[in-house]
Amino acid sequence: MLLRQWVAALILIAVGAFTVSAQNAGEVEKGRQLFLGMCSRCHGAEGGGGEGPSLTRLTRAHNDEELSAIIRNGIPDRGMPRIRRFSDAELGQMVGFVHSLGGAAGGAITGKPENGRALYQRLGCQSCHIVAGEGGDFGPELTTIGARRAPDYLRQSITDPGAALPRGAPVPGRGFNEFLPVKVVTGDGREVNGVRVNEDSFTIQVKDAGNKLYSFRKADVKQLDKLFGKSMMPDYKARVSAAELEDVVAYLSGLGSGPGDSK
Amino acid sequence: MKQVLWFALAFSYATADAQVPYERIAGADSEPSTWVTYSGNYQAQRFSLLSQINRQNVSQLKPTWVYQMRNPGIVETSPIVAEGVMYITEPPSTATALDVRTGRPLWTYTPSIPSDVIIIGSPPVNRGVAILDNTVFLGTVNCHLIALDAKTGIVRWDIVVDDNKKGYYITAAPLAINGKLIIGVSGAETGIRGFIDAYDPKTGKRLWRTWTVPGKGEPGAESWGGDSAVHGGGSTWVTGSYDPELNLIYWGTGNPAPDWNDDTRPGDNLYTCSLVALDANTGKIKWHFQFTPHDVHDWDATEVPILFNAQVNGRARKIVSMANRNGFFYVLDRQTGEFLSATPYIKQNWTDGIDAKGRPFARRDADPKVAGTLVYPAIAGGANWYSPSYSPTTGLFYQAAREMGGVYFKGDAEYKDGTAYTGGGGEGKNGDDAYGAIRALEGTTGKLRWEFRLVTPPMAGVLSTAGGLVFAGAEEGNFFALDAGNGKPLWELQLGAAIRASAMSFAMDGKQQVAIAAGSSLFVFGLP
Numbered sequence: 001m002l003l004r005q006w007v008a009a010l011i012l013i014a015v016g017a018f019t020v021s022a023q024n025a026g027e028v029e030k031g032r033q034l035f036l037g038m039c040s041r042c043h044g045a046e047g048g049g050g051e052g053p054s055l056t057r058l059t060r061a062h063n064d065e066e067l068s069a070i071i072r073n074g075i076p077d078r079g080m081p082r083i084r085r086f087s088d089a090e091l092g093q094m095v096g097f098v099h100s101l102g103g104a105a106g107g108a109i110t111g112k113p114e115n116g117r118a119l120y121q122r123l124g125c126q127s128c129h130i131v132a133g134e135g136g137d138f139g140p141e142l143t144t145i146g147a148r149r150a151p152d153y154l155r156q157s158i159t160d161p162g163a164a165l166p167r168g169a170p171v172p173g174r175g176f177n178e179f180l181p182v183k184v185v186t187g188d189g190r191e192v193n194g195v196r197v198n199e200d201s202f203t204i205q206v207k208d209a210g211n212k213l214y215s216f217r218k219a220d221v222k223q224l225d226k227l228f229g230k231s232m233m234p235d236y237k238a239r240v241s242a243a244e245l246e247d248v249v250a251y252l253s254g255l256g257s258g259p260g261d262s263k
Numbered sequence: 264m265k266q267v268l269w270f271a272l273a274f275s276y277a278t279a280d281a282q283v284p285y286e287r288i289a290g291a292d293s294e295p296s297t298w299v300t301y302s303g304n305y306q307a308q309r310f311s312l313l314s315q316i317n318r319q320n321v322s323q324l325k326p327t328w329v330y331q332m333r334n335p336g337i338v339e340t341s342p343i344v345a346e347g348v349m350y351i352t353e354p355p356s357t358a359t360a361l362d363v364r365t366g367r368p369l370w371t372y373t374p375s376i377p378s379d380v381i382i383i384g385s386p387p388v389n390r391g392v393a394i395l396d397n398t399v400f401l402g403t404v405n406c407h408l409i410a411l412d413a414k415t416g417i418v419r420w421d422i423v424v425d426d427n428k429k430g431y432y433i434t435a436a437p438l439a440i441n442g443k444l445i446i447g448v449s450g451a452e453t454g455i456r457g458f459i460d461a462y463d464p465k466t467g468k469r470l471w472r473t474w475t476v477p478g479k480g481e482p483g484a485e486s487w488g489g490d491s492a493v494h495g496g497g498s499t500w501v502t503g504s505y506d507p508e509l510n511l512i513y514w515g516t517g518n519p520a521p522d523w524n525d526d527t528r529p530g531d532n533l534y535t536c537s538l539v540a541l542d543a544n545t546g547k548i549k550w551h552f553q554f555t556p557h558d559v560h561d562w563d564a565t566e567v568p569i570l571f572n573a574q575v576n577g578r579a580r581k582i583v584s585m586a587n588r589n590g591f592f593y594v595l596d597r598q599t600g601e602f603l604s605a606t607p608y609i610k611q612n613w614t615d616g617i618d619a620k621g622r623p624f625a626r627r628d629a630d631p632k633v634a635g636t637l638v639y640p641a642i643a644g645g646a647n648w649y650s651p652s653y654s655p656t657t658g659l660f661y662q663a664a665r666e667m668g669g670v671y672f673k674g675d676a677e678y679k680d681g682t683a684y685t686g687g688g689g690e691g692k693n694g695d696d697a698y699g700a701i702r703a704l705e706g707t708t709g710k711l712r713w714e715f716r717l718v719t720p721p722m723a724g725v726l727s728t729a730g731g732l733v734f735a736g737a738e739e740g741n742f743f744a745l746d747a748g749n750g751k752p753l754w755e756l757q758l759g760a761a762i763r764a765s766a767m768s769f770a771m772d773g774k775q776q777v778a779i780a781a782g783s784s785l786f787v788f789g790l791p
C-alpha cells in the first residue's frame with residue numbers, strides 16, 4: 001500500500017514460532033530463488049560474500065532460530081536490512097538454503113596474515129584507515145572488516161577501489177555511496193577535491209585529503225561534480241605483487257572475524 | 264421573562280454551535296485565513312489565496328512557533344485551522360488542538376488503542392482531522408471513527424467502522440460535506456474488502472457504504488477470478504475531493520490483494536487502482552476510471568484527485584486530475600469520467616503506452632518474479648499519499664516526483680484473517696541511484712514546465728499560494744519555497760528531520776503563516 005521504501009518491508013505482527021528444516025531439495029531450491037532475489041547482491045549468488053560477508057561459515061547465527069531472527073530483524077549497524085515480507089514457509093526455505101551453502105565461494109584466503117599486516121604498515125594504509133583505534137580517519141574504519149566483507153571484495157577494493165564504494169551507513173542516507181569523491185569549484189574559482197560527508201538538496205559537506213571539512217551551499221558554487229566509479233583511495237594494483245595482495249587480504253579477512261585476531 | 268432568557272441563551276448557543284458549518288467549507292476560498300478541510304478546499308487544490316508572503320519577501324521567513332509531538336512516529340498530519348485554533352493529529356491516532364497564536368495545547372485526545380492492534384501495510388500514521396460545525400472527527404488505527412467536541416476534545420460519539428482483527432485500520436483524514444462525513448480505510452495488505460463510508464456527523468450512524476470490490480453478481484465481479492474478490496483489497500486511505508455542484512465525491516482506491524502475487528486473481532480486478540465518482544446522497548458509483556487494471560506492483564490510486572475547470576482542445580471542461588503512483592499524470596472529465604490524457608511525469612518502463620481510452624499497454628515482463636524484476640517506478644511509485652497542488656493562477660499542477668526503480672519479488676500468499684496477504688515485496692534502488700524533483704506540469708496536458716531537483720525521492724506534499732510560491736519538503740529535512748512560475752528556489756531552512764507531510768497556510772492577526780510537520784515537530788513560519 002504505501003511507504004514500503006521507508007519501513008524496509010511490511011510491518012508484520014505476531015510472527016509465530018516456526019520450525020525450519022527445509023530438508024528436501026525442492027525446498028532448498030525455492031530458498032535459492034528467494035536468496036537470488038533478496039540477498040545475492042551483497043552476499044553473492046552462492047553466498048560466498050562480497051559487499052556483505054560470506055555465509056558459508058556463520059559467525060553470528062548458531063542455530064536456525066538465530067539465523068531466522070537475523071533475516072527478520074537485520075543487523076542495522078552492519079547494513080543488513082531486515083526482511084519481514086517472508087511467510088514462515090519462505091523463511092524456512094531461506095534458512096534451509098543458507099545452511100546448504102558450503103565450500104570456499106567468495107574467495108579463498110591463501111596469503112599469510114602476518115606478512116599482510118607488515119605490508120599494510122609499509123604501504124601506509126594506516127594513514128587513512130583506523131584498525132582497533134589506531135590510524136588516520138580519512139577512509140573507512142577496518143577494525144571488523146573481515147567479518148563484514150568477503151575476500152573477493154577486499155581484493156577488489158585494493159586493486160580497483162572505485163568499483164565498489166561502501167554503502168548504507170546512516171549518514172549520508174540509506175543506500176548512498178559513502179566516500180564518494182566530489183570536485184567543487186566555488187564562486188570565486190577555488191577548487192576543492194574531497195569526499196562527500198553528507199548532502200541534501202541545498203547543501204553539501206565535503207572533506208579533503210587533508211581532512212579539512214568544507215560546507216557549501218549549492219547555490220553558491222560554480223561547479224559540483226560527483227565522481228561515481230572513482231575512489232580517493234589509490235589503486236594498488238601496480239604497487240603490490242599477487243602474493244603480497246593475498247597476504248593483505250588474509251590480514252584484513254582476519255580483522256573482526258574471531259577472538260584474538262582483531263589486530 | 265425567564266422563558267425569553269432561556270430562548271436567548273439557546274439562540275446564542277446555537278450561533279456558537281455552528282463554528283464551521285458546511286457553507287464555510289464550501290466557500291473556503293472566500294476565507295483564506297482559515298484552512299477548514301484536508302486539502303484546503305473541496306477541489307483539493309492545496310492552494311492558498313493568501314499573498315502576504317510572496318516572491319519578494321519569502322526570504323525573510325522565520326519560525327513563529329514549534330510544537331513537539333508527544334509520541335514518536337512518523338507525522339503526516341495536515342492541520343486544520345479555524346476560529347483561532349489549529350487541529351492536528353499525532354501518531355498513531357491522537358488529536359490535539361493548539362492555540363494558533365502560540366502553539367500552546369488547548370486539549371488533546373488519545374483513544375485507547377489495544378496493544379494487539381493490526382497495522383499491516385504502513386507505519387501507524389494519521390493525516391489529520393476533519394471539522395464540521397462544532398465537531399472534530401478522527402479516524403484511528405484500530406478502525407474507529409470518533410467525533411470530538413471542537414472546544415474541549417470531549418467525545419461526542421465513537422463508532423467502529425470495521426473490524427481491525429481483519430486488518431481494517433484508518434490513517435486518512437475524514438472529509439466533511441453537507442450533513443455527511445466520508446471516510447476511507449487502509450488494510451489491503453491483509454486482504455480486506457475495501458469501501459468508502461458516509462456517516463451522520465451528529466450521531467455517527469452510517470448513511471451508506473460503497474464497496475470498492477464488487478460482491479457476487481454485482482457489476483465488476485466478472486473482473487475477478489474465482490472467489491478472489493472476497494479478499495480483493497482496494498483500500499481507500501487518502502482523502503478525496505468533492506464537487507458540490509455535481510454532488511460527486513472523487514476518491515482513489517488502492518491495490519488489489521495479494522499485492523505482488525496475482526495467481527488467484529486473473530482479470531482487471533475492479534475497482535482497485537481506480538478513481539471512483541460517488542453520488543454523495545447515495546454513495547452509488549456514477550463512474551469509475553481504472554488507472555492500473557490488474558495491478559501487480561502495489562500502485563494504489565490513493566493520490567489526491569484535484570478538481571479544476573479549464574479549456575481542453577477548445578472545449579470547457581470540468582476536470583479531475585491525478586499524478587498517479589504508476590507514473591502517469593491523468594486528466595479526466597469529472598462529469599463523465601471520460602479519459603482526456605495521460606502523460607508520464609517520471610521514468611516508467613512497465614507499459615508501452617496508454618490507449619485512447621486510457622488503458623495501459625502493460626508489459627507482462629515487468630511482473631514480479633521470485634528472483635526479482637527491476638521496474639520503474641519502485642513500489643512507493645512516482646507519487647504517493649502526500650498532496651500535490653494546483654494553482655488557478657498559473658494553471659500548473661505541482662507534484663513532488665519520485666524517480667526510483669525497484670526490484671519486485673513474487674512470493675507465497677495465503678489468506679488468514681489479520682495477517683499479511685501480500686505475496687511478495689520489493690526493494691527500491693535508493694541512494695545515489697534515485698532522485699526526486701518538484702515538477703510543475705501544465706494542468707490540462709501534463710507537459711513539464713519546470714522542475715527543481717532533489718537528491719532523494721520526496722515523501723512530502725506541495726502547497727502553492729497566490730503569493731506566487733510553491734512550498735515543499737525534502738527527505739533530508741529541507742523546507743523550501745520555490746517561485747511558482749519558474750521553480751527557482753527563494754527560501755530554505757533545514758528542519759532537522761525528514762519531512763513526511765504536506766504544508767498548509769492560514770493567517771492569524773492578519774499575518775500569513777505556513778505550517779509543516781518535520782520529524783516529530785510541527786513548525787509554523789511567518790514574516791518577522
